[in-house]
Amino acid sequence: MQSLFVRWISRAVALLSSLLLLVALPAQAQLSIEITGAGANRIPIAIVPFPGEAALPPGITSIIRADLERSGLFRGLEVPPLMPQPTEASNVDYAEWRSRLADALVLGSVAARPDGRYEVRFRLFDVVKQTPLGGVAYTLAKDQARATAHRIADYVYEKLTGVRGVFSTRIAYVVKRANRYELQIADSDGADEETALASLEPIISPAWAPNGKRLAYVSFENKKPVVYVHSLLDGKRHVVANFKGSNSAPAWSPDGAKLAVSLSRDNGSQIYLINPDGSGVRRLTYSSAIDTEPFFSPDGQFIYFTSDRGGSPQIYRMPASGGDAQRITFDGTYNVSPRVSPDGKSLAYIARNSEGKFQVALLDLTTQQVQILTDSDRDESPSFAPNGRMILYATVIDGRGVLSAVSIDGRVKQRLTVNAGDVREPAWGPFIQ
Amino acid sequence: MRVILIAALLAVLAGCASAPMSQEQPPAGVEDRSPGAGGVQSQGVEGRGVTGVDLTGRKSAGMSLLTDPSSILSKRSIYYDFDKFDVKDEYKPMIEAHAAYLRDHPEAKVLIQGNTDERGSREYNVALGQRRADGVKKLLLLLGAKEDQVEAVSLGEEKPKAQGSSEEAYAQNRRCDILYKGEY
Numbered sequence: 001m002q003s004l005f006v007r008w009i010s011r012a013v014a015l016l017s018s019l020l021l022l023v024a025l026p027a028q029a030q031l032s033i034e035i036t037g038a039g040a041n042r043i044p045i046a047i048v049p050f051p052g053e054a055a056l057p058p059g060i061t062s063i064i065r066a067d068l069e070r071s072g073l074f075r076g077l078e079v080p081p082l083m084p085q086p087t088e089a090s091n092v093d094y095a096e097w098r099s100r101l102a103d104a105l106v107l108g109s110v111a112a113r114p115d116g117r118y119e120v121r122f123r124l125f126d127v128v129k130q131t132p133l134g135g136v137a138y139t140l141a142k143d144q145a146r147a148t149a150h151r152i153a154d155y156v157y158e159k160l161t162g163v164r165g166v167f168s169t170r171i172a173y174v175v176k177r178a179n180r181y182e183l184q185i186a187d188s189d190g191a192d193e194e195t196a197l198a199s200l201e202p203i204i205s206p207a208w209a210p211n212g213k214r215l216a217y218v219s220f221e222n223k224k225p226v227v228y229v230h231s232l233l234d235g236k237r238h239v240v241a242n243f244k245g246s247n248s249a250p251a252w253s254p255d256g257a258k259l260a261v262s263l264s265r266d267n268g269s270q271i272y273l274i275n276p277d278g279s280g281v282r283r284l285t286y287s288s289a290i291d292t293e294p295f296f297s298p299d300g301q302f303i304y305f306t307s308d309r310g311g312s313p314q315i316y317r318m319p320a321s322g323g324d325a326q327r328i329t330f331d332g333t334y335n336v337s338p339r340v341s342p343d344g345k346s347l348a349y350i351a352r353n354s355e356g357k358f359q360v361a362l363l364d365l366t367t368q369q370v371q372i373l374t375d376s377d378r379d380e381s382p383s384f385a386p387n388g389r390m391i392l393y394a395t396v397i398d399g400r401g402v403l404s405a406v407s408i409d410g411r412v413k414q415r416l417t418v419n420a421g422d423v424r425e426p427a428w429g430p431f432i433q
Numbered sequence: 434m435r436v437i438l439i440a441a442l443l444a445v446l447a448g449c450a451s452a453p454m455s456q457e458q459p460p461a462g463v464e465d466r467s468p469g470a471g472g473v474q475s476q477g478v479e480g481r482g483v484t485g486v487d488l489t490g491r492k493s494a495g496m497s498l499l500t501d502p503s504s505i506l507s508k509r510s511i512y513y514d515f516d517k518f519d520v521k522d523e524y525k526p527m528i529e530a531h532a533a534y535l536r537d538h539p540e541a542k543v544l545i546q547g548n549t550d551e552r553g554s555r556e557y558n559v560a561l562g563q564r565r566a567d568g569v570k571k572l573l574l575l576l577g578a579k580e581d582q583v584e585a586v587s588l589g590e591e592k593p594k595a596q597g598s599s600e601e602a603y604a605q606n607r608r609c610d611i612l613y614k615g616e617y
Binding site: 180185194195196197198199200201202204205218220221223224225230232233234235237244245246248249262264267268269290292293306313334336337350352358380381399425 | 482483484485486487488489544546552553554555556557559560561562563564567584585586587588589591592598612617
């Protein structure tokens with residue numbers, strides 16, 4: 001087992017508004033990420049420290065390398081000190097890098113500008129084909145160093161794998177510590193977490209608006225489940241659904257214009273559409289069973305949901321405007337929490353096996369093949385990365401709530417933990433626009 | 434500016450703090466399916482700031498009623514077998530007593546909170562807890578309570594009475610609680 005801990009002690013106090021400072025949220029707990037499984041063939045890549053990056057702690061190249069290695073698809077090579085230090089403008093001795101067993105090479109530099117900002121330049125090279133693959137120059141403020149490193153990692157990842165990177169994206173999750181619940185937002189590497197909501201009552205089911213600026217979630221602060229929409233930038237939140245009974249399981253339509261929710265206002269948990277401002281509520285299902293956990297297909301045409309209308313909880317699919325539902329899962333007696341992949345071709349969900357273990361399952365919607373991706377036994381709340389390559393989920397390890405991520409082929413595995421607390425209810429945010 | 438923001442926050446919190454039994458949200462408008470209706474406002478976002486909201490300083494509502502231990506009305510919990518939601522006979526006299534109290538006190542209101550054990554999906558457990566609470570509500574109404582006196586809600590697996598992952602803890606947590614207005 002390869003073990004790599006990524007821990008950053010950066011705080012983003014400056015990013016929090018005066019409002020937050022006055023309500024004085026206590027110190028945060030960092031998410032730690034441990035890689036517990038990697039891809040079979042990792043691309044060996046040499047990322048040469050950028051001359052001048054000491055001005056941007058903790059450094060650009062260490063973050064790029066950690067990002068790429070965390071994906072399970074790359075292996076960062078140790079690079080001895082080189083004199084003179086190469087930059088993106090240097091001539092590349094491909095034979096030398098090949099002898100160091102690098103398939104790819106990143107060179108770059110950091111320069112301070114007269115206006116107090118910095119310029120970061122880099123270039124990516126294919127060492128095997130002996131050709132440059134491109135590069136970018138960024139102008140940034142000092143506090144944008146981490147974001148810039150993530151962007152470079154995204155660039156390298158996409159050039160070398162053909163898939164868009166997710167290192168610049170964010171994740172939401174709930175931390176429970178003693179009787180306190182915090183809805184937190186962090187970078188995809190667990191760094192720079194910020195608390196969007198702190199409460200003494202449970203918070204569940206965060207769901208990112210497609211534009212990444214708002215979260216819908218369920219809060220129990222009024223002693224019952226109520227659906228809220230929360231604007232991350234200014235902290236403004238409003239009730240979307242607080243009808244008699246329970247209000248739960250929000251899911252955004254892909255255009256962000258509607259939420260699907262589960263309401264019990266007309267007896268029993270049924271699925272409704274509602275506008276994000278709480279208007280325009282419209283019932284979609286009319287069963288005498290439980291209908292909950294709606295999730296839109298990425299084309300907005302269908303809603304997948306959990307129902308026990310057939311006697312056990314299974315996943316069904318109906319047109320997004322309502323109508324006849326079609327059963328999707330058949331194996332086993334407990335299949336819940338459907339999440340469609342961003343390309344619409346597969347469905348992640350939680351399946352209970354014959355031993356009573358709850359595990360992440362992936363159904364190919366074309367071939368109907370089901371693959372169990374995990375070997376844990378208390379998995380919950382799967383959430384696809386926006387590029388569809390990883391699934392983030394909650395599980396319990398040694399009695400503690402942790403987040404884990406698994407690649408869709410089941411090979412790459414990560415675990416995200418916090419000190420002295422339970423983490424649960426993950427939601428991977430959209431690509432940054 | 435800061436004062437205005439704080440005032441706005443307090444107003445939001447005050448709004449949130451209204452009792453759950455209060456009337457439903459205002460009547461919804463006519464269904465509008467045009468894309469973007471009530472939808473996302475796109476505004477420039479600088480940086481990646483997140484503004485926090487803190488609810489942990491809120492006090493829960495105080496006074497409690499109907500708590501004389503010698504009265505059957507002080508009994509408030511109904512327990513369930515695994516994966517079941519029917520009310521066992523042993524709880525019928527207690528529910529009858531609460532229905533009689535509600536009949537005799539038309540101003541009294543109760544909240545029935547359904548709970549589940551921790552196994553399985555949190556959202557599915559919200560629905561399961563709701564089914565249990567709905568069952569108790571139905572009994573109360575059959576026995577003479579009025580619809581506007583009873584709200585059935587679910588806490589799912591989120592508020593376990595007993596911690597841990599033992600069958601004993603699970604049995605404690607498969608439960609409905611009856612709370613009178615003022616107790617929640």
